[in-house]
Amino acid sequence: MDNKLDNLRHSAAHLLAAAVMELWPNTKRTIGPAIENGFYYDFDFGEVKISEADLPKIEKKMHELVRGWGTFDQLQETTSREANQYKQELIDELKQKGEKITYYKSGNFIDLCAGPHIESKASDILKYFKLLKVSGAYWRGSEKNKMLTRIYGTAFPSQKELDDYLNMLAEAEKRDHKRIGREMELFMFHESAPGMPYWLPKGMVFYNELIKFWREEHQKRGYQEISSPLINKKQLYEVSGHWDHYLENMFISETAEKETYGLKPMNCPNAMVVFGSKTRSYRELPLRLGDTDCLHRYELSGTLNGLLRVREFRQDDAHIFVSEDQIEQEFKNVFEITEKFYSVFNMPYRFRLGNRPDNLMGDTETWDKAEKILEKIVKDSGHEYFVGQNEGAFYGPKIDIMMKDALGRDWQTGTIQLDFQIPRNFKLDYAAADGSQKTPVCIHRVIYGSLERFIGILIEHLAGAFPTWLAPVQVAVLPIADRHLEYARSVESALKSADIRAEVDDRSETLSAKIRDAQTQKVPYMIIVGDKEVEAKKIAVRTRGGRDLGQLDLQKFLKDIKIEVEGKRIGKTI
RNA sequence: GCCGAUGUGGCUCAAUGGUAGAGCGGCUGUUUUGUAAACAGCAGGUUGUCAGUCCGAUUCUGACCAUCGGCUCCA
Numbered sequence: 001m002d003n004k005l006d007n008l009r010h011s012a013a014h015l016l017a018a019a020v021m022e023l024w025p026n027t028k029r030t031i032g033p034a035i036e037n038g039f040y041y042d043f044d045f046g047e048v049k050i051s052e053a054d055l056p057k058i059e060k061k062m063h064e065l066v067r068g069w070g071t072f073d074q075l076q077e078t079t080s081r082e083a084n085q086y087k088q089e090l091i092d093e094l095k096q097k098g099e100k101i102t103y104y105k106s107g108n109f110i111d112l113c114a115g116p117h118i119e120s121k122a123s124d125i126l127k128y129f130k131l132l133k134v135s136g137a138y139w140r141g142s143e144k145n146k147m148l149t150r151i152y153g154t155a156f157p158s159q160k161e162l163d164d165y166l167n168m169l170a171e172a173e174k175r176d177h178k179r180i181g182r183e184m185e186l187f188m189f190h191e192s193a194p195g196m197p198y199w200l201p202k203g204m205v206f207y208n209e210l211i212k213f214w215r216e217e218h219q220k221r222g223y224q225e226i227s228s229p230l231i232n233k234k235q236l237y238e239v240s241g242h243w244d245h246y247l248e249n250m251f252i253s254e255t256a257e258k259e260t261y262g263l264k265p266m267n268c269p270n271a272m273v274v275f276g277s278k279t280r281s282y283r284e285l286p287l288r289l290g291d292t293d294c295l296h297r298y299e300l301s302g303t304l305n306g307l308l309r310v311r312e313f314r315q316d317d318a319h320i321f322v323s324e325d326q327i328e329q330e331f332k333n334v335f336e337i338t339e340k341f342y343s344v345f346n347m348p349y350r351f352r353l354g355n356r357p358d359n360l361m362g363d364t365e366t367w368d369k370a371e372k373i374l375e376k377i378v379k380d381s382g383h384e385y386f387v388g389q390n391e392g393a394f395y396g397p398k399i400d401i402m403m404k405d406a407l408g409r410d411w412q413t414g415t416i417q418l419d420f421q422i423p424r425n426f427k428l429d430y431a432a433a434d435g436s437q438k439t440p441v442c443i444h445r446v447i448y449g450s451l452e453r454f455i456g457i458l459i460e461h462l463a464g465a466f467p468t469w470l471a472p473v474q475v476a477v478l479p480i481a482d483r484h485l486e487y488a489r490s491v492e493s494a495l496k497s498a499d500i501r502a503e504v505d506d507r508s509e510t511l512s513a514k515i516r517d518a519q520t521q522k523v524p525y526m527i528i529v530g531d532k533e534v535e536a537k538k539i540a541v542r543t544r545g546g547r548d549l550g551q552l553d554l555q556k557f558l559k560d561i562k563i564e565v566e567g568k569r570i571g572k573t574i
Numbered sequence: 575g576c577c578g579a580u581g582u583g584g585c586u587c588a589a590u591g592g593u594a595g596a597g598c599g600g601c602u603g604u605u606u607u608g609u610a611a612a613c614a615g616c617a618g619g620u621u622g623u624c625a626g627u628c629c630g631a632u633u634c635u636g637a638c639c640a641u642c643g644g645c646u647c648c649a
Contacts (some may be wrong), residue, residue: 141646305642513610
């Protein structure tokens with residue numbers, strides 16, 4: 001915590017704790033740091049139940065208290081102060097580490113704290129805060145510990161910045177992909193299959209478009225597509241290591257013959273089987289095997305969240321088998337694909353380098369090597385990156401693609417993983433140029449990540465206004481009166497024969513109503529046909545952006561929209 | 575899984591210890607409309623599920639199911 005905003009928020013957390021202690025004196029307070037967009041404080045309220053209905057009361061108390069607060073002063077104390085069990089645990093730990101124990105005092109409130117805090121008087125600058133939500137959180141993040149009550153809030157140096165942030169939250173709420181998905185009839189969920197989306201006709205249109213784009217771009221780059229079994233015998237996962245390292249996330253099935261099968265949570269084991277299905281030569285490398293098979297992962301019920309966290313999904317997956325000296329070049333190739341895809345969606349991104357996790361497979365030597373190679377690669381890429389400690393896959397380190405959406409939120413989408421382990425487990429080899437048998441290295445990579453998750457993010461990023469190439473309905477044809485229906489249908493069929501997704505709105509509604517509905521459905525183009533158009537054999541075009549393009553020649557419009565679709569121009573209409 | 579909240583027709587929401595209403599949507603009819611909502615009528619709900627209390631439950635209690643917000647940020 002080294003910047004002013006964090007100090008402000010950290011101080012706000014103290015204020016929150018002070019207010020809570022006044023209102024519920026028997027509460028045991030624990031810790032309260034500044035976090036990315038605000039702060040929180042964890043409390044043990046004992047028998048008392050706190051809900052969001054209590055927040056206004058706490059906020060009011062905070063405003064009241066802060067009026068009497070001056071600066072935050074560090075107390076140097078040689079003896080520890082009275083402490084509850086949580087604070088005592090922290091103090092004991094600090095003593096063991098030989099660290100200095102300090103307290104901060106603000107008003108009459110004293111808390112164990114390393115600082116730093118705001119330097120000016122709290123009554124002057126600690127005014128623009130808001131408590132946002134209440135939730136449970138385990139003491140020290142471990143589910144083995146007691147569940148505490150966490151109160152989240154945010155604070156800013158000015159009312160305007162606070163308002164802007166709250167408006168951003170409201171905007172995010174409006175863009176919620178679950179809401180848009182329902183309104184646009186893209187996908188749905190049913191309680192009979194929690195966490196597993198149903199894709200409705202309109203959602204399936206762009207699901208397929210995304211896969212089509214993936215297929216085209218990868219075929220060009222030497223990828224070959226495969227598909228493999230969704231359910232495999234336990235033995236496959238024992239060899240791959242998933243049975244030891246990933247079992248708690250797998251759906252398992254017993255058959256009448258007492259065989260144990262598992263639904264595949266990842267495609268890698270099957271890709272290994274394909275590689276090993278015949279004698280391989282170095283001449284085949286890099287061997288790029290892609291697939292979009294369905295995967296199932298048993299995620300905890302409480303973690304499910306619309307399309308962003310699901311139990312059934314597909315990935316734009318590929319396993320690339322390379323020799324060691326091809327690793328670097330192949331990563332460059334994948335980076336080029338990444339750049340292509342994310343620029344098409346107008347999504348800025350950075351990399352996260354994930355190092356070895358605790359639950360890892362393989363020997364230290366190989367991990368050292370893999371991590372060293374990957375670190376060099378990500379540095380050489382010249383792309384912005386940061387390190388995520390322990391974020392690697394159990395079989396190797398990885399580079400994650402972290403994208404930033406239109407509201408400035410970060411999301412993890414794609415991942416590119418370096419794996420020396422699983423090919424070894426499967427005893428894969430190829431004939432090298434020198435005649436020896438060598439083990440290939442595998443690069444696991446997804447660019448979209450999960451299609452489901454990517455689509456969820458895309459919906460929120462674009463607020464449902466898909467670029468024309470992805471829009472479920474690209475053109476709405478709106479006849480003004482019934483006598484224009486025939487002409488409207490001829491326009492529709494001309495568009496359809498040119499592979500443009502067009503629909504006639506043949507309801508006996510006013511033009512305004514038809515426009516309104518097309519507008520809410522975020523249809524990129526509306527073609528309006530009335531007496532004038534029938535007469536002139538033209539079409540009147542209106543864009544989703546509200547622009548009236550006037551009367552156009554149908555053939556000209558067709559040509560332009562085709563160019564736009566082929567060029568996959570984002571967010572821009574003609 | 576754990577903490578908290580929520581669950582009423584397709585959607586958004588109202589109401590009540592005496593078996594539920596509205597708007598939008600849907601259907602039908604009228605209207606034939608020129609750039610973000612024409613008018614009228616009709617249909618549609620064992621109030622998430624299962625138990626319990628009660629003369630009576632959708633309303634109270636419990637269990638379960640599902641959904642939403644969190645459970646990584648270390649004084």
